[in-house]
Amino acid sequence: MSSFLTYLINGISLGSVYAIIALGYTMVYGIAKMLNFAHGDVIMVGGYTVFVICSTLGLPPFVGILSAVVVCTVLGVVIERVAYKPLREASSLSVLITAIGVSYFLQNAALIIFGADTKSFQNVINVPSLTLMDGQVTVSGVTMVTILSCALILIGLTTFINKTKTGQAMLAVSEDKGAATLMGINVNRTIAVTFAIGSALAAIAGVLLCSAYPVLSSTTGAMPGIKAFTAAVFGGIGSIPGALIGGIIMGVIENLSKAYISSQLSDAIVFAVLIVVLLVKPTGLMGKQIQEKV
Amino acid sequence: MKKRRVVCAAMAAVMAMSLAACGGSDTASATTAAGEASESEETAAEGSSEGVFVIGGSGPLTGGSALYGTAVKNGAQVAVDEINANGGINGYQVKWIFEDDEADGEKAVNAYNTLKDEGMQMFVGTTTSGACMSVIAETENDNMFQITPSGTTADITKPANVYRMCFSDPAQGTKSAQYIAEHGVAQKVGVIYDNSDTYSSGIYENFAKEAQAQGLEIVGAESFNSESKTDFKTQLQKLKDAGAELVFLPFYYTEASLVLKQADEMGWAPKFFGCDGMDGILDLPEFDTSLAEGLMLLTPFAADAQDELTQNFVAAYEEAYGETPIQFAADAYDCLYVIKQAVEKANITPDMDMSEICDAMKTVMPEVTLDGLTGAGISFDENGEPNKAPKAVVIENGAYKSLE
Secondary structure (H helix, E strand, O other): OHHHHHHHHHHHHHHHHHHHHHHHHHHHHHHHOOOOOOHHHHHHHHHHHHHHHHHHOOOOHHHHHHHHHHHHHHHHHHHHHHHHHHHOOOOHHHHHHHHHHHHHHHHHHHHHHHOOOOEEOOOOOOOOOEEEOOOOEEEOHHHHHHHHHHHHHHHHHHHHHHHOHHHHHHHHHHHOHHHHHHOOOOHHHHHHHHHHHHHHHHHHHHHHHHHHOOEEOOOOOHHHHHHHHHHHHHHOOOOHHHHHHHHHHHHHHHHHHHHHOOOOOHHHHHHHHHHHHHHHOOOOOOOOOOOOOO | OHHHHHHHHHHHHHHHHHHHHHHHHHHHHOOOHHHHHHHHHHHHHHOHHHHEEEEEEEEOOOOOOHHHHHHHHHHHHHHHHHHHHOOOEOOEEEEEEEEEOOOOHHHHHHHHHHHHHOOOOEEEOOOOHHHHHHHHHHHHHHOOEEEEOOOOOHHHHOOOOEEEOOOOHHHHHHHHHHHHHHOOOOOEEEEEEEOOOHHHHHHHHHHHHHHHHHOOEEEEEEEEOOOOOOOOHHHHHHHHHOOOOEEEEOOOHHHHHHHHHHHHHHOOOOEEEEOHHHOOHHHOOOOOHHHHOOOEEEOOOOOOOOOHHHHHHHHHHHHHHOOOOOHHHHHHHHHHHHHHHHHHHHOOOOOOOHHHHHHHHHHHHHHOOEEEOOEEEEEEOOOOOEEOOOOEEEEEOOEEEEOO
């Protein structure tokens, strides 16, 4: 029983990181209708920012996290402006390839700046771990912070989208770009804001990811990025609660299948579940069926 | 006018080369000192580019295992500088060239071709196993003499032209199990291994075999893969529940650092035992080395060893590169001295082509015995595998301490 709880908590913790990353994918996809494959690498940039501020310069973690958010937000907006905006009218395939290009650009830039060796990341989240059931179950501080941040971000984002003008503009753009323009919404500005928010989330995900698994290299964000993308599809890409649920379910399935079925097959099982879900619900768990208007 | 001079020079060079080649085959049978001397004079007269041995190497200088490639590159350079300062090999200077292969098979083949274009005659590579497996087909085809300092996959030495300085994966797995059993380190053993990596799973398979033969109990064998190599909590929890006293970690130090941290977070402190891939864990920047306290690893080289050879090597390496060498550097260093000895035994000269060099090397390799950094009396069997005694170290106070 205590082992099961440990597995479950680990799964939720891993899933929460996936979920925060997936939120970035899903927002950008929902509003700009593009897959921003560079998202995972923005996470890596966030990780390196904290590394430079906290480990190299020795400033307090709070400053590091704040700078990571600022750096990633600016980076996200710049990437959008330079690489994606000129392609707004191009086919989605061109944008996808550009995104992959940006991803490689960021990875290699990090390689040049920080070198190839893996950096060990100093944990910036100093929360004591929690011991339950007479010491049989230990929940690390990072895990609790991750789960909590995930919940807060979800609440914050939902409120932002439903209650603010910018949020409403995002919804409008996601539904119909052309009509939104006619209604006086600045589509370019809205998309830029979306990228800013998505990248700020990536910074937070970077901090959490690197605190939970403290190694940092130029490819740190790549694999979690792909897993989170899968989680976003799983939950229904474009749907914010979907990203959260998709992420957590993926994390839990991955960990439980590792624990009870086979550590060799866990990824295969995760993707098998994904296939089944997509067969039954092609738009993902929470995805909306969008009617094509003739 | 200028053109003609170039043509003349080229023809002269060709003639000189053919002469030198004749001389080479003559003197090979009649190994008189005089013959050798005149031969070296001949080649020296041809021009400096012909008078050097070009030895190439490849390994990752970028990417996750960059530490290994860099160590091989630098370790060999230390050996080359020493050899050159002491008059070279058979009186010829040695040129060491190195290419980055990012530990990737495809890039390693490209790196190998680049090295050949630069005139490489013997190949010390590649550093990592996976890349090495891609290159051996090429070197076998070219009949290029190859010795890998640290490629551990068993099949690497299948082609007759390929030799190895380190222990193969099977040997590492077997030696680790023997060490654990013979020194009574633990009885109940758990294993975590990377099943997407031939190095890791190769060691695991042989470890499991030998552990059984030695009467060790393997209470659990958990795996991970290259897609999910950051979260080991589940695997650790399973081994903890199974009652493992020792966890065998046959994979690279980056992942191992995470395993150590996550075990610490769980409040679980079994013994940990690694192989050569663990080497470098103390050099991981910002890694809390107190987590690695008591970690044991099978490695042929400890920089704290007191013998003169090690001390000199460590001093030279530290002076040149500002860091303590790891075993990969020592393996590469020994490779260069094996080449030196074999080349001298076979009277190889730089003007021979790579295939001739390789054939000559193959005939003398079984006779080589080297007292190197990674073992005394290193010799090679008919499969190109090294014979030397295994060594283990334990990490104490943040440094390697040699075990017997």
